[in-house]
Amino acid sequence: xxxxxxxxxxxxxxxxxxxxxxxxxxxxxxxxxxxxxxxxxxxxxxxxxxxxxxxxxxxxxxxxxxxxxxxxxxxxxxxxxxxxxxxxxxxxxxxxxxxxxxxxxxxxxxxxxxxxxxxxxxxxxxxxxxxxxxxxxxxxxxxxxxxxxxxxxxxxxxxxxxxxxxxxxxxxxxxxxxxxxxxxxxxxxxxxxxxxxxxxxxxxxxxxxxxxxxxxxxxxxxxxxxxxxxxxxxxxxxxxxxxxxxxxxxxxxxxxxxxxxxxxxxxxxxxxxxxxxxxxxxxxxxxxxxxxx
Amino acid sequence: xxxxxxxxxxxxxxxxxxxxxxxxxxxxxxxxxxxxxxxxxxxxxxxxxxxxxxxxxxxxxxxxxxxxxxxxxxxxxxxxxxxxxxxxxxxxxxxxxxxxxxxxxxxxxxxxxxxxxxxxxxxxxxxxxxxxxxxxxxxxxxxxxxxxxxxxxxxxxxxxxxxxxxxxxxxxxxxxxxxxxxxxxxxxxxxxxxxxxxxxxxxxxxxxxxxxxxxxxxxxxxxxxxxxxxxxxxxxxxxxxxxxxxxxxxxxxxxxxxxxxxxxxxxxxxxxxxxxxxxxxxxxxxxxxxxxxxxxxxxxxxxxxxxxxxxxxxx
Amino acid sequence: xxxxxxxxxxxxxxxxxxxxxxxxxxxxxxxxxxxxxxxxxxxxxxxxxxxxxxxxxxxxxxxxxxxxxxxxxxxxxxxxxxxxxxxxxxxxxxxxxxxxxxxxxxxxxxxxxxxxxxxxxxxxxxxxxxxxxxxxxxxxxxxxxxxxxxxxxxxxxxxxxxxxxxxxxxxxxxxxxxxxxxxxxxxxxxxxxxxxxxxxxxxxxxxxxxxxxxxxxxxxxxxxxxxxxxxxxxxxxxxxxxxxxxxxxxxxxxxxxxxxxxxxxxxxxxxxxxxxxxxxxxxxxxxxxxxxxxxxxxxxxxxxxxxxxxxxxxxxxxxxxxxxxxxxxxxxxxxxxxxxxxxxxxxxx
Ligand code: SF4
Numbered sequence: 001x002x003x004x005x006x007x008x009x010x011x012x013x014x015x016x017x018x019x020x021x022x023x024x025x026x027x028x029x030x031x032x033x034x035x036x037x038x039x040x041x042x043x044x045x046x047x048x049x050x051x052x053x054x055x056x057x058x059x060x061x062x063x064x065x066x067x068x069x070x071x072x073x074x075x076x077x078x079x080x081x082x083x084x085x086x087x088x089x090x091x092x093x094x095x096x097x098x099x100x101x102x103x104x105x106x107x108x109x110x111x112x113x114x115x116x117x118x119x120x121x122x123x124x125x126x127x128x129x130x131x132x133x134x135x136x137x138x139x140x141x142x143x144x145x146x147x148x149x150x151x152x153x154x155x156x157x158x159x160x161x162x163x164x165x166x167x168x169x170x171x172x173x174x175x176x177x178x179x180x181x182x183x184x185x186x187x188x189x190x191x192x193x194x195x196x197x198x199x200x201x202x203x204x205x206x207x208x209x210x211x212x213x214x215x216x217x218x219x220x221x222x223x224x225x226x227x228x229x230x231x232x233x234x235x236x237x238x239x240x241x242x243x244x245x246x247x248x249x250x251x252x253x254x255x256x257x258x259x260x261x262x263x264x265x266x267x268x269x270x271x272x273x274x275x276x277x278x279x280x281x282x283x284x285x286x287x288x289x290x291x292x293x
Numbered sequence: 294x295x296x297x298x299x300x301x302x303x304x305x306x307x308x309x310x311x312x313x314x315x316x317x318x319x320x321x322x323x324x325x326x327x328x329x330x331x332x333x334x335x336x337x338x339x340x341x342x343x344x345x346x347x348x349x350x351x352x353x354x355x356x357x358x359x360x361x362x363x364x365x366x367x368x369x370x371x372x373x374x375x376x377x378x379x380x381x382x383x384x385x386x387x388x389x390x391x392x393x394x395x396x397x398x399x400x401x402x403x404x405x406x407x408x409x410x411x412x413x414x415x416x417x418x419x420x421x422x423x424x425x426x427x428x429x430x431x432x433x434x435x436x437x438x439x440x441x442x443x444x445x446x447x448x449x450x451x452x453x454x455x456x457x458x459x460x461x462x463x464x465x466x467x468x469x470x471x472x473x474x475x476x477x478x479x480x481x482x483x484x485x486x487x488x489x490x491x492x493x494x495x496x497x498x499x500x501x502x503x504x505x506x507x508x509x510x511x512x513x514x515x516x517x518x519x520x521x522x523x524x525x526x527x528x529x530x531x532x533x534x535x536x537x538x539x540x541x542x543x544x545x546x547x548x549x550x551x552x553x554x555x556x557x558x559x560x561x562x563x564x565x566x567x568x569x570x571x572x573x574x575x576x577x578x579x580x581x582x583x584x585x586x587x588x589x590x591x592x593x594x595x596x597x598x599x600x601x602x603x604x605x606x607x608x
Numbered sequence: 609x610x611x612x613x614x615x616x617x618x619x620x621x622x623x624x625x626x627x628x629x630x631x632x633x634x635x636x637x638x639x640x641x642x643x644x645x646x647x648x649x650x651x652x653x654x655x656x657x658x659x660x661x662x663x664x665x666x667x668x669x670x671x672x673x674x675x676x677x678x679x680x681x682x683x684x685x686x687x688x689x690x691x692x693x694x695x696x697x698x699x700x701x702x703x704x705x706x707x708x709x710x711x712x713x714x715x716x717x718x719x720x721x722x723x724x725x726x727x728x729x730x731x732x733x734x735x736x737x738x739x740x741x742x743x744x745x746x747x748x749x750x751x752x753x754x755x756x757x758x759x760x761x762x763x764x765x766x767x768x769x770x771x772x773x774x775x776x777x778x779x780x781x782x783x784x785x786x787x788x789x790x791x792x793x794x795x796x797x798x799x800x801x802x803x804x805x806x807x808x809x810x811x812x813x814x815x816x817x818x819x820x821x822x823x824x825x826x827x828x829x830x831x832x833x834x835x836x837x838x839x840x841x842x843x844x845x846x847x848x849x850x851x852x853x854x855x856x857x858x859x860x861x862x863x864x865x866x867x868x869x870x871x872x873x874x875x876x877x878x879x880x881x882x883x884x885x886x887x888x889x890x891x892x893x894x895x896x897x898x899x900x901x902x903x904x905x906x907x908x909x910x911x912x913x914x915x916x917x918x919x920x921x922x923x924x925x926x927x928x929x930x931x932x933x934x935x936x937x938x939x940x941x942x943x944x945x946x947x948x949x950x951x952x953x954x955x956x957x
Contacts, residue, residue: 129312129315137564142319225439228553229550255447262436262441266435505720506722506723512675512712515734516703528722
């Protein structure tokens, strides 16, 4: 905004906050609702209805969607819908664990490198090195080395995403280190560690949350991609990526097997990105385009 | 500018070493040596194990291995592929043109669609085009590219039969025959990139359009076209160029999986197969090569950035 | 500085504003940042427009050049420039006037210059827009000429430089050169032209304005929040508050005998002769500008005015009434207020 335009709307910092909420509200609401539906379905449907994602029934194989088989059946006669719901478990579990671990590591390492020179140069070198690789390739290399498993997918995602969180945390620590309120606290004799944990870190909470939300979405995509390549949780585990991978043989004869998990991934990722956008508008609209999926 | 170029090239060298070291560390130091993984995957007798162990130099201390390995790979010699009876470098060079064609064309499509759409969205903020661009970019970024690839295949190859579903044909068999097999992979790869580029371009452009020198350009009585192209876009380009580099790196990563979907025998397909078969020399070589290309692109982007930005050029 | 209280050749108006209204939409209905403002600017004068930030003075300037930033709009009134109503012109006709007959010198020379273009390109592009018949070498010659006129040394070298290579003072001179380059400027609007500069440079630039004004026979509207700047340069002063003119007077009269309580408040914030710098620094008018989205029914200065009288001041908006030759004031109680003279005569002289 030009200063003149700013001048025109000076009395309205509150108003612009209001505008941010008005903009962010619908995004947060729609994204949150969809995500909640996916999560709740994956948690509670198995408790309410008998679900058997692994139950093979060759007589019922490759049936198109119908009243009995809502989303059709796959090549072993397993219900696509059942597998989809259990697949949500795996995909969300992997992504959630990866995000949580990324958060813990990212905040800790970011705080260290924001606070201490030496740590900064070591951690900085490492994250730069990790960012050198085209993202997905690094994940493939890690899984090739560690072997395909759910845990290793989590690790790969963490390795790929942690540098970004470190950067965000570090940047906000450096930004606030010289802020007046921190100087004041230091003058009163507040210790370094306490200063960091009580005064500075909470300030980086907003941007980090935004980034983690996008990270969550991204983890789902990475997990799906790795599973598709056969580097994810090994079959018959019905992760969404595995389902797509298994369905490729039947793309001509039974496309529904493939369409369903892809739609689920898209919906879930889209709702997470919407939440991320909404959070970002709330936290700091200036971040638009700088932090993103 | 010359000095800046030299400095950037000099900085480039340690980055390559770091990349190589990391590749080495990840592939050797993790629990379970390549050999156990190899045995796990297929039947290999003791003599063969010995031979492979020797070939990979796994019988020696790790540091010694590293010191032997590093100078060798710097010259581009990643050794003999464990599965193709050919040097890794040869296999890679064979496949690289396909990957390059795929990522480069995807980049072209992305830039051609994404940047204008981003600029127009920024100029008509809140308009129909902006809304459309926003929906498109959000959706594009949420679609798993490999799944999108299958969907495109389903529609355009299986149902409409406009293009072949998969496979590759070198250009010697005719241009169309080559291109028709690349159209869908390129599209599948571009869509998510376009989303990113539209968003970045839009927000950069909005930022620049709010700058005082843009207001001043209008105040001087310049035509709107001049204001946008000469004053706003020129400055926005500084950042958009960076995005282009980012997108290319992303495209290289994404190509790995897209090549798999469309059975394109490129570098990405090589890497995934090598990863699954534990063909370590090939894996190392392939990953290094992809990374190198990404790094070179990054370097070029940095130089372009400096070219657009006189403050750096003369620093 | 050779300068009288009244402009030379007074009488003939160059610019006449009649009921100009600039509005911005907001969730609670639109609000006027410039509220039905009328003002006549005489040929050859330097008119100071003074007020705190947010009073609408910059928007007034933007309205005159037809560049109110959206979603704001000039919704009413007439802006007669040499007898032509600018509001009725097409966008392209207005563009042709901008930078040619009406030029603007902005507040921030650093951010107003494009960091990626050479100074020479930024100067000559004005000619490219307004004098398409000129050749490249003619444009360059004209740029050199006008740079010399505004006192830039090594003009030839400067043309090839980028903004970040120049000092703040030179940058502002470049902006002034840009305003003059077409050689036909009749009205120069300077929007806080010295705010971003340090004090010694400030004085030089103001002197330059005074010199150019007589050299070029142009009219200058000098927008500033700083009464001291006005005291040094202007012939006449319009004091703005919350989108309205509250006092209009020849500069010496204003400083000698300010009539409006707001003007008095502004004068009191000036550093006085004899007062210690730190003390005078602290003097500001307490309170804040009212929310323009819900303007008060009465006087807009009511909540901050030391002489406010409930029942009178908040009942109706006072009119801008003539009180003496060339003097206007917008206050219900100006007659009753004790004459406060010499409040800041020191600063005025
Ligand atoms: S009208 Fe009343 S409130 Fe307004 S300036 Fe005059 S005295 Fe003050």
